[in-house]
Amino acid sequence: MRDLNAKSPTKHFLAPFSDNTVQPPPVWLMRQAGRYLPEYRKTRADAGSFLDLCYAPKLAAEVTLQPIRRYGFDAAILFSDILVVPDALGQNVRFAEGEGPRLDPVKTVADLHRLDLSNTHYKFAKVCETVALLSKELPRETALIGFCGAPWTVATYMAEGRGSSDQAAARSWAYRDRQGFSELIGLLTEASIVYLSGQVDAGANALQIFDSWAGSLAEDEFERWVIAPTARIVAEIRRRHPQVPIIGFPRGAAALLQKYIDGTNVDGVSCDTSCPLSVMQAIAKTGKVVQGNLDPLLLVTGGEALDARADAICQAMAGLPFVFNLGHGIVPETPPENVARLVHRIRKTGN
Amino acid sequence: MRDLNAKSPTKHFLAPFSDNTVQPPPVWLMRQAGRYLPEYRKTRADAGSFLDLCYAPKLAAEVTLQPIRRYGFDAAILFSDILVVPDALGQNVRFAEGEGPRLDPVKTVADLHRLDLSNTHYKFAKVCETVALLSKELPRETALIGFCGAPWTVATYMAEGRGSSDQAAARSWAYRDRQGFSELIGLLTEASIVYLSGQVDAGANALQIFDSWAGSLAEDEFERWVIAPTARIVAEIRRRHPQVPIIGFPRGAAALLQKYIDGTNVDGVSCDTSCPLSVMQAIAKTGKVVQGNLDPLLLVTGGEALDARADAICQAMAGLPFVFNLGHGIVPETPPENVARLVHRIRKTGN
Numbered sequence: 001m002r003d004l005n006a007k008s009p010t011k012h013f014l015a016p017f018s019d020n021t022v023q024p025p026p027v028w029l030m031r032q033a034g035r036y037l038p039e040y041r042k043t044r045a046d047a048g049s050f051l052d053l054c055y056a057p058k059l060a061a062e063v064t065l066q067p068i069r070r071y072g073f074d075a076a077i078l079f080s081d082i083l084v085v086p087d088a089l090g091q092n093v094r095f096a097e098g099e100g101p102r103l104d105p106v107k108t109v110a111d112l113h114r115l116d117l118s119n120t121h122y123k124f125a126k127v128c129e130t131v132a133l134l135s136k137e138l139p140r141e142t143a144l145i146g147f148c149g150a151p152w153t154v155a156t157y158m159a160e161g162r163g164s165s166d167q168a169a170a171r172s173w174a175y176r177d178r179q180g181f182s183e184l185i186g187l188l189t190e191a192s193i194v195y196l197s198g199q200v201d202a203g204a205n206a207l208q209i210f211d212s213w214a215g216s217l218a219e220d221e222f223e224r225w226v227i228a229p230t231a232r233i234v235a236e237i238r239r240r241h242p243q244v245p246i247i248g249f250p251r252g253a254a255a256l257l258q259k260y261i262d263g264t265n266v267d268g269v270s271c272d273t274s275c276p277l278s279v280m281q282a283i284a285k286t287g288k289v290v291q292g293n294l295d296p297l298l299l300v301t302g303g304e305a306l307d308a309r310a311d312a313i314c315q316a317m318a319g320l321p322f323v324f325n326l327g328h329g330i331v332p333e334t335p336p337e338n339v340a341r342l343v344h345r346i347r348k349t350g351n
Numbered sequence: 352m353r354d355l356n357a358k359s360p361t362k363h364f365l366a367p368f369s370d371n372t373v374q375p376p377p378v379w380l381m382r383q384a385g386r387y388l389p390e391y392r393k394t395r396a397d398a399g400s401f402l403d404l405c406y407a408p409k410l411a412a413e414v415t416l417q418p419i420r421r422y423g424f425d426a427a428i429l430f431s432d433i434l435v436v437p438d439a440l441g442q443n444v445r446f447a448e449g450e451g452p453r454l455d456p457v458k459t460v461a462d463l464h465r466l467d468l469s470n471t472h473y474k475f476a477k478v479c480e481t482v483a484l485l486s487k488e489l490p491r492e493t494a495l496i497g498f499c500g501a502p503w504t505v506a507t508y509m510a511e512g513r514g515s516s517d518q519a520a521a522r523s524w525a526y527r528d529r530q531g532f533s534e535l536i537g538l539l540t541e542a543s544i545v546y547l548s549g550q551v552d553a554g555a556n557a558l559q560i561f562d563s564w565a566g567s568l569a570e571d572e573f574e575r576w577v578i579a580p581t582a583r584i585v586a587e588i589r590r591r592h593p594q595v596p597i598i599g600f601p602r603g604a605a606a607l608l609q610k611y612i613d614g615t616n617v618d619g620v621s622c623d624t625s626c627p628l629s630v631m632q633a634i635a636k637t638g639k640v641v642q643g644n645l646d647p648l649l650l651v652t653g654g655e656a657l658d659a660r661a662d663a664i665c666q667a668m669a670g671l672p673f674v675f676n677l678g679h680g681i682v683p684e685t686p687p688e689n690v691a692r693l694v695h696r697i698r699k700t701g702n
Contacts, residue, residue: 175648215605216625217624218646218678219628220663252566254566255625273569274573274605279606298526312571
């Protein structure tokens with residue numbers, strides 16, 4: 001195993017990446033900073049638009065810190081959005097309240113040529129300023145995770161102009177015009193490298209690449225648009241920053257998960273809720289760090305159903321390189337006390 | 352292998368269910384009757400509401416026959432909808448044009464108790480009348496497939512009141528009140544048995560159980576709400592109609608697909624687009640019939656990309672018990688000539 005983060009032995013989150021036997025497992029939760037927290041809603045209301053918040057270092061750092069103060073998670077994840085990359089490249093991105101993102105769609109190579117990597121400097125710098133603030137303000141024992149959306153998933157929003165259930169615009173473009181779509185993926189790959197590298201330079205201790213729509217592709221397209229660009233990002237970030245672990249989250253990759261791990265060479269993989277515990281165990285036994293995979297809806301339900309499943313996950317992964325997390329992000333309806341209950345449970349039963 | 356459909360040796364579609372080496376493979380396509388066909392749009396315009404069409408035997412038989420006339424598929428699938436079951440049970444179901452289904456949601460056990468299996472007779476009889484018409488009108492060599500939605504998938508619509516991307520209403524109900532949700536699944540299981548059995552009595556040669564949202568569940572919930580009720584339906588239909596093959600379509604089951612096959616004892620499984628060909632081969636080598644899994648968007652694109660993938664699928668599955676199909680339904684934007692091209696290609700290269 002590589003000597004990851006040798007300089008930060010005090011951060012519990014990083015332990016599984018160089019030592020596979022930490023108990024209790026480190027814990028953080030995807031979308032741990034967000035609308036389920038009253039303090040987030042207050043900061044959000046003061047911030048203007050959602051993207052304004054992402055580009056306001058003090059406010060973005062504040063919302064990143066909120067769940068750390070409440071729950072003492074082992075890692076903070078930079079508060080930002082995967083659509084910062086297309087926005088910084090020059091695509092018009094806005095967030096309509098309660099409606100999700102809207103973008104002026106990129107449908108052709110001509111649209112694509114209006115985007116420019118050299119545009120990104122100012123907006124990426126704002127995000128990196130947030131990272132720098134956080135790396136000063138976070139408790140010494142708390143790791144800071146930077147992130148980006150994977151090129152495929154970001155491309156699905158760019159092509160569709162919004163979220164979609166089947167990613168038809170991007171998938172069709174890829175079939176119709178492989179060369180043009182490959183240019184889009186290539187641009188996003190290079191932008192992601194610049195963006196993640198900047199986050200590490202500013203103080204991120206680990207990185208996660210979110211590929212929320214990896215599950216919609218046939219195997220050959222998955223290799224082309226998910227594995228290949230992610231492998232390029234991982235290789236280049238690792239060359240520049242060999243001490244920083246990189247976690248991939250190919251949501252829905254399912255039967256292609258092992259191929260993703262082998263093909264991208266990520267240090268760890270975040271597993272979605274539908275991933276069987278036996279698959280998570282098998283991956284962890286190969287030495288890769290596995291993260292996951294509690295159903296976020298169990299955090300809404302709470303009670304014994306939550307305890308039972310959290311226990312089952314911890315028991316299955318005991319003694320293996322594992323980070324406790326959800327299978328997807330926290331939903332806004334989550335009662336904050338259920339999150340406290342979960343963290344307490346993991347730390348108690350994991351010991 | 353069981354002696355399936357020994358009475359219908361002339362139907363090419365049925366061959367893989369008792370003999371694993373037919374070439375070219377039988378072919379039909381999910382949603383082969385539908386909006387991409389001008390003759391469907393014409394019949395649809397004459398029919399009143401979408402559910403009116405489902406309950407009008409002559410019109411429903413007509414739209415079922417349309418793609419058989421055009422393309423000579425090896426199987427026709429009854430034109431109907433998975434929401435016929437909740438509608439027949441007494442839930443208010445309507446289809447707003449271009450918006451998908453809307454239901455008065457079933458949220459509690461009290462709502463559930465207003466539904467009644469004895470309500471279903473009249474509406475199920477209308478559907479079975481369509482099946483009976485078809486079994487007379489279809490060419491002798493064309494198999495007729497009956498179907499229903501799996502209890503889990505139907506329950507997601509019933510609980511949410513519409514389609515949803517995360518099935519949160521049903522999944523939350525299942526966590527919050529396992530007993531109550533289990534009652535809903537139990538009612539749907541019994542209704543599905545009555546419904547499918549009626550379709551076989553009316554002349555269906557094979558059955559497919561559509562579980563479009565099987566992929567959203569954690570493993571333990573998947574066993575409870577997908578595998579167990581499907582296993583009950585399969586066992587009971589097989590007891591009554593041992594000659595009729597049953598195909599399961601647990602879309603997104605992914606890493607849980609083999610568990611689904613083992614647990615439900617279906618005769619065949621329909622694989623979604625993201626299922627790797629190596630997985631389909633491995634399943635087929637165990638003697639189960641595999642159906643799938645061309646990306647429906649390739650039928651929109653057409654051309655060499657379509658040919659290449661169709662060839663790759665046929666080559667991978669050559670000599671194995673296989674039925675060519677899509678990984679999901681035909682989309683409305685599909686040019687009908689691309690369907691003709693595909694069918695021609697399969698029959699030419701498969702020989």
